[in-house]
Amino acid sequence: MQLNHNKQLINLISVSITSTIRQVMQTIDKGGLGFALLIENETEKFVGVVTDGDIRRALLQGYGLESNISTIPRPESKTGHITISSEQITSLFSEPVRVIPLLDDDGKVADLALFDKRVRLPVAEPSLGEKELSYVTECVLTGWVSSAGKFVTRFEEMFAEFCNTKYAIATSNGTTALHLALLALDIGVGDEVIVPTLSFIATANAVTYTGAKPVFVDSEWETWNIDPNLIEQAITPKTKAIIPVHLYGHPANMDLILDISKRHNLAVIEDAAEAHGAKYKGQPVGGIGEIGVFSFYGNKIITTGEGGMVVTNDSEIAKKIRILRGHGMSPERRYWHPVLGYNYRMTNLQAALGVGQMERIDEIIEAKLRIAERYEKGFSSIKGLNLAPRQPWAKSVFWLYSILVNEDEFGLSRGQLVTILQEKGIETRPLFIPIHQQPVYHQNVQDNYPVANQLGKIGLSLPSAASLQLEDINKVINCFQNF
Numbered sequence: 001m002q003l004n005h006n007k008q009l010i011n012l013i014s015v016s017i018t019s020t021i022r023q024v025m026q027t028i029d030k031g032g033l034g035f036a037l038l039i040e041n042e043t044e045k046f047v048g049v050v051t052d053g054d055i056r057r058a059l060l061q062g063y064g065l066e067s068n069i070s071t072i073p074r075p076e077s078k079t080g081h082i083t084i085s086s087e088q089i090t091s092l093f094s095e096p097v098r099v100i101p102l103l104d105d106d107g108k109v110a111d112l113a114l115f116d117k118r119v120r121l122p123v124a125e126p127s128l129g130e131k132e133l134s135y136v137t138e139c140v141l142t143g144w145v146s147s148a149g150k151f152v153t154r155f156e157e158m159f160a161e162f163c164n165t166k167y168a169i170a171t172s173n174g175t176t177a178l179h180l181a182l183l184a185l186d187i188g189v190g191d192e193v194i195v196p197t198l199s200f201i202a203t204a205n206a207v208t209y210t211g212a213k214p215v216f217v218d219s220e221w222e223t224w225n226i227d228p229n230l231i232e233q234a235i236t237p238k239t240k241a242i243i244p245v246h247l248y249g250h251p252a253n254m255d256l257i258l259d260i261s262k263r264h265n266l267a268v269i270e271d272a273a274e275a276h277g278a279k280y281k282g283q284p285v286g287g288i289g290e291i292g293v294f295s296f297y298g299n300k301i302i303t304t305g306e307g308g309m310v311v312t313n314d315s316e317i318a319k320k321i322r323i324l325r326g327h328g329m330s331p332e333r334r335y336w337h338p339v340l341g342y343n344y345r346m347t348n349l350q351a352a353l354g355v356g357q358m359e360r361i362d363e364i365i366e367a368k369l370r371i372a373e374r375y376e377k378g379f380s381s382i383k384g385l386n387l388a389p390r391q392p393w394a395k396s397v398f399w400l401y402s403i404l405v406n407e408d409e410f411g412l413s414r415g416q417l418v419t420i421l422q423e424k425g426i427e428t429r430p431l432f433i434p435i436h437q438q439p440v441y442h443q444n445v446q447d448n449y450p451v452a453n454q455l456g457k458i459g460l461s462l463p464s465a466a467s468l469q470l471e472d473i474n475k476v477i478n479c480f481q482n483f
Ligand SMILES: Cc1ncc(COP(=O)(O)O)c(C=O)c1O
Pocket: 173, 174, 175, 176, 199, 200, 202, 203, 245, 271, 273, 274, 294, 295, 296, 297, 306, 307, 308
């Protein structure tokens, strides 16, 4: 079976059986796969696999860095002939055996079969555990699968506490959460709402759904968020609200935004879809403006599959949002609809996932922070890369760890870099294309957004899933260091 692990990779992780532990550790480090292939000096015949776990155990048993690798205990390696079938390979894997070298007729490694979902390093993926499974199962077993059910209330209570707000209202997704927030502020036809042009399109779409007009503002280099110094010139008598977005998990510059909003009597809706747990000067995002909204799409910090949340400290707004979320039905009289509402409810099934995720959110955010620190350390000496923003007054949760690739200094364009990383199984994602450039909004918009344009052009998000191990991140960093 040909698995196409190229010869270059096999050479990179191959090391002589006469090497010292130190030399083998260096080889493992270079390959970033957590193991090396031991081979005979002259013949290059395969001798065995040694993992970083084998080395750790040997060091604990008293072997030194200069001990010969052939002397340390390691489990017998499983191998297959290059012609082996995929079924046979599968039968050889077990908990300790995660790699099967496939040998040619001369006993040399011709290919590798890796039992490792990490052959692809994802930009994002859900981190779901036993709690989530058990709560969802409970919904199925009890039949409470629709939007009535205890998990919805529990999820809302947990989320309000997490954001330090009085109220949290769960919705079907982050876009409907934004839509409800705008409706609750009576924003509609003839109004204008200020949004950063560098965001996911939902930020502007929700404004458009109400009949109001999104007015785009450029970004600032320091945070990649809306530039507060450009907001005032975008305000007109029609402006009703500002939606700062805490992009990629880094809080926007809220003091300046709140100051402007107070002076011009504008509401502030925080789009915290990507920033669960981020803090602005110690305060959780979402609860800083009048209303905050979150998304629980599958790639977000925590997920409910699809899902969203509105948070607020204002009881009137909370009440209005609950009514609008459920077809505008009066809380006092069933099937009586004084206003036009929507079905934007979250299901108990979604909320069951959400409750499970909330029980693990601190752990997930910790993992995000560890990943960001590792990238920062690994990239510190590489020229031509700007790292993800990290302002001293902010706690970013680094939703997707993103960098800027300055082609002239780095030597490769973003596109070239993406192709090379892709070949190595490293997934990337370009930063958002600014909304003013999108065909649905492009008409009549003057393209004077130099910062957002440049960020959108050279920004790249790297593997950031909380489930990634630090050795996975090392693999990404090694690729950059080898360029
Ligand atoms: C900044 C921003 N706003 C709003 C949304 C909309 O959320 P959803 O996809 O849950 O509708 C998203 C995410 O997708 C987002 O990234």
